[in-house]
Amino acid sequence: MNVDLIFKIAGIGIVVAILNLLLQRSGRDEQAMMTTIAGLIVVMMLLISEIGTLFETIRSVFDL
Amino acid sequence: MNVFAIVGAGIAAAALSAVLRQYNKEFGLYISLGASAVILIAVLFAVNPLLELVSELNDAAGTDTTYLSILLKAVAVCYVTQLASDCCKDSGEAAIASRIDFAGRIAVLLISVPLFESMLSLIKDLIF
Amino acid sequence: MLKKLVFLFIFMAASVFFNSAISAESADYGTDEIYGALPEDARNFMDEHGVSPENGGAEYLTPTNVLNDIWELFLENISAPLKMFTSLLAVILLTSLLGGINDAAGENSVLPLVSSLVSAIIVSTYISGILGSIGTSVSAASDFSAVFVPVFAGIIAVSGQAATASVFTSVMLVVIQILMQLTVQLLLPFAGLMLGVTAAGGLNSDLKIDKLGDGVKKAIIWALGLIMTIFIGILSLQSAISASADSVTLRAAKFAVSNGIPFVGGAVSDALATVKSSISLLKSGVGSFGIIAGSCILFPVMLHALCYRFFLFLAGVASEMFATDKITGMIRCGENVVSILIAVISCFYLFITISTALLMFLCR
Numbered sequence: 198m199n200v201d202l203i204f205k206i207a208g209i210g211i212v213v214a215i216l217n218l219l220l221q222r223s224g225r226d227e228q229a230m231m232t233t234i235a236g237l238i239v240v241m242m243l244l245i246s247e248i249g250t251l252f253e254t255i256r257s258v259f260d261l
Numbered sequence: 262m263n264v265f266a267i268v269g270a271g272i273a274a275a276a277l278s279a280v281l282r283q284y285n286k287e288f289g290l291y292i293s294l295g296a297s298a299v300i301l302i303a304v305l306f307a308v309n310p311l312l313e314l315v316s317e318l319n320d321a322a323g324t325d326t327t328y329l330s331i332l333l334k335a336v337a338v339c340y341v342t343q344l345a346s347d348c349c350k351d352s353g354e355a356a357i358a359s360r361i362d363f364a365g366r367i368a369v370l371l372i373s374v375p376l377f378e379s380m381l382s383l384i385k386d387l388i389f
Numbered sequence: 390m391l392k393k394l395v396f397l398f399i400f401m402a403a404s405v406f407f408n409s410a411i412s413a414e415s416a417d418y419g420t421d422e423i424y425g426a427l428p429e430d431a432r433n434f435m436d437e438h439g440v441s442p443e444n445g446g447a448e449y450l451t452p453t454n455v456l457n458d459i460w461e462l463f464l465e466n467i468s469a470p471l472k473m474f475t476s477l478l479a480v481i482l483l484t485s486l487l488g489g490i491n492d493a494a495g496e497n498s499v500l501p502l503v504s505s506l507v508s509a510i511i512v513s514t515y516i517s518g519i520l521g522s523i524g525t526s527v528s529a530a531s532d533f534s535a536v537f538v539p540v541f542a543g544i545i546a547v548s549g550q551a552a553t554a555s556v557f558t559s560v561m562l563v564v565i566q567i568l569m570q571l572t573v574q575l576l577l578p579f580a581g582l583m584l585g586v587t588a589a590g591g592l593n594s595d596l597k598i599d600k601l602g603d604g605v606k607k608a609i610i611w612a613l614g615l616i617m618t619i620f621i622g623i624l625s626l627q628s629a630i631s632a633s634a635d636s637v638t639l640r641a642a643k644f645a646v647s648n649g650i651p652f653v654g655g656a657v658s659d660a661l662a663t664v665k666s667s668i669s670l671l672k673s674g675v676g677s678f679g680i681i682a683g684s685c686i687l688f689p690v691m692l693h694a695l696c697y698r699f700f701l702f703l704a705g706v707a708s709e710m711f712a713t714d715k716i717t718g719m720i721r722c723g724e725n726v727v728s729i730l731i732a733v734i735s736c737f738y739l740f741i742t743i744s745t746a747l748l749m750f751l752c753r
Contacts, residue, residue, distance in 0.1 A: 199299060200270045206288070206295050207277040214284035233285065240291050244298070251298045252341070254305045258312065259337035260330060311486060315479045322476035328507045329476075332483055335503045373503045380506060380588055383513050387585035 202247055206240050262307035267300050290352045297344055331376055335369045342368070396652060423678070426536035428529045431685040441678065450677070459692075466693045473515040474700040477720070478707055480508050485711035505715035512701070512723040513588045517581065519693055523730055524577050526690040527737055530683060531569035534741055537679045538562055544675055545748065548668040549639045552631035557748055560627065564620050568737055576609075576733050580726050587722035599718040602725040610732045617736055624744050632751045639665075676749040680742050687738040691731065698727045 213236030220229035274296035282289040312333075319329045342365025349358035427435065435441065438454070484504040538561045546554035583602060590598030647658040705720040 200266070200273075202295050202299055203270060203274045203277070203292060206292055207274075207281065210277075210281040210285060210288040210292070213288075214281065217284070236285075237287060240288070244291055244295055247295060247298045247302075251302050254302050255337050255341060258305050258308065259333050311482075315483050318475045318479035318482070322472040322479065328510060329479060329483070332480065332504055332507055335500055336483070339500050369500070369503060373506065376503065376506050376510070380510055383510060383517075384585045384588050387513065387517055387581040387588070 202243060205243060209236055209240055212236070262303060267303060271296060271300060290348070293351055294348055297348070301340075301344070328376065331373055334372050338365055338368045338372065341365070399650070399653075423533075423537050423540050423675070423682075426533050427682055428533075428686060431533075431682055434685050435682070450681075459688075462689055462692055463696070466689065466696050469515065469518070470693075470696040470700040473511060473697070474704050476511050477508055477704040477716075480504055480511065481704070481708050481711050481713055481716055484713050484716065501713070501715050504713070505719055508716045509588045509590065509719045512719060513584050516584055516697065516723060516726060519690070519697065519730070520577055520581055520584075522693070523690055523734060524573055526687055527569055527572050527734070530686045530737060530741065531565050533682060533686060534565050534679075535562065537682070538565075541672070541675055541679060541745070541748070544668060544672045548665050548672060549642075550632060550635035552635050552638075553628055553748065553751065556624075556627045556631050557744070560620070560624050561744055564740065565737075568740065572733055572737070576729070580729055583722070583726045583729070587719060587726065590719065590722060599721050602722040606725040606728055609729050613732050613736050617740060620740065621743055621747075625747060628748060628751050673749055676745050679745050683738060683741045683745075687734060687741075691734045691738065694727055694731045694734065698724060698731060701727060 213232055216232045217229045220226070220232065274292050278289045278292040278296075281292065315329070342361060346358040346361045346365070349355070349361060424432070424435075424441070484501070538558055542554040542558040545557065583605060586598060587602065643658045643661060646661065647654040650657055701720055701724045705717060705724065708717040708720055
């Protein structure tokens, strides 16, 4: 069971949050927003591959 | 299937999501989605013996296997629909959740159309 | 001299006349017709075990033989109900173990609907199979009794109880015809209707179909019980009355014969008594053959229905254990239908057996 996925997402989330905070404090708001979006995209890709695996498993187990 | 691993993963995910929600609201959703996917995959891999038992019983009975496979498909559609609808509700989109629910119900009814047909023909034979 | 000649003549005439009646065994009472009126498998059974109208199955009727045959019949009939039980068990397991997720899904979740539909189909398919076999068994039994009753009544009449014989014939034939017509035309289609309603109840998730089935079953069983009590009461009363009337007639005849005919009166009345006892041997043989034949025709179907009832009960217990309510309701409806069928067959069987046995005992 790959629990690492959860921790990866959490890790990326924490990193993005910290970067966001730092960049906002130093006044570069657009870059803050871009890091947020980049983090979002990375997490989305991880999630989509995991959900793809989920649907494949459901399809194979239930014979759809 | 290690229940403790699943329970641990679930609690950890909930805690992380609670922390991250303050900084980035979307991450709560992602973490919950990720955790649900991981746990469901683990459960599905382990559910195979149960399904084999059920299909063994069915083979021993010797009736049509179509009915039981229809039932299985309906269960699968219910699972997926439930996952998506809960996800939407968690992120506050109750409207989308209801639409997905509705779509799931229609999908199950569509799958069980052969069931309804054989039921109606049976009733016709018995009553007339 | 002339007197002696007259008496000798009467004696010879009497001996010629009564001689043919003493050998009751060789007289034809139509027992072969009974044999021919049996359906195929009953006839095979009789041949296998050496049961015939003459010996009335005396060698066959030991507890071990009967129990062995019942056990073999049970093993034959168990396969189809077992299959039904395993499919129902599969549906119940699947629904309960994998369908728990639908509690939060809302008011009318579809998964219980689909699973109750599947279980209704399974139950209805299997039970509609025995409806046909019940119809054939019941009409075969009534055909057999249409031949058996006149022959049995004829034997009773010859053994001196004419009034009992006529009562027996009339009541039995009428009741059996009524019962058979009632069963085939009314009760079996009605059971099929109930089964269809059960199946339709799978589409509507209300459990009210369940209560309707319970009520109908109670009404039918009560009505059948009442009818049976009335008919058997009539039969016993009339047989008792006519049996005593007949014994009076018989004693009067014996008295008249023994005192009326000089010299040979005692011998003649003894000859009459011999004839009567040999005929009553035949009567008990034919009577028990009739009972055994009725059992052969009706018992297998009843056992089959009982097996179904038993396995439906087991499936209902399993369904309640797994808390799948809709499937429990479906199974309960199926149980009601099978109970009605069992009640009908038992009525028929008990009526034939009890009335034949009653007459065998009353006309000793």
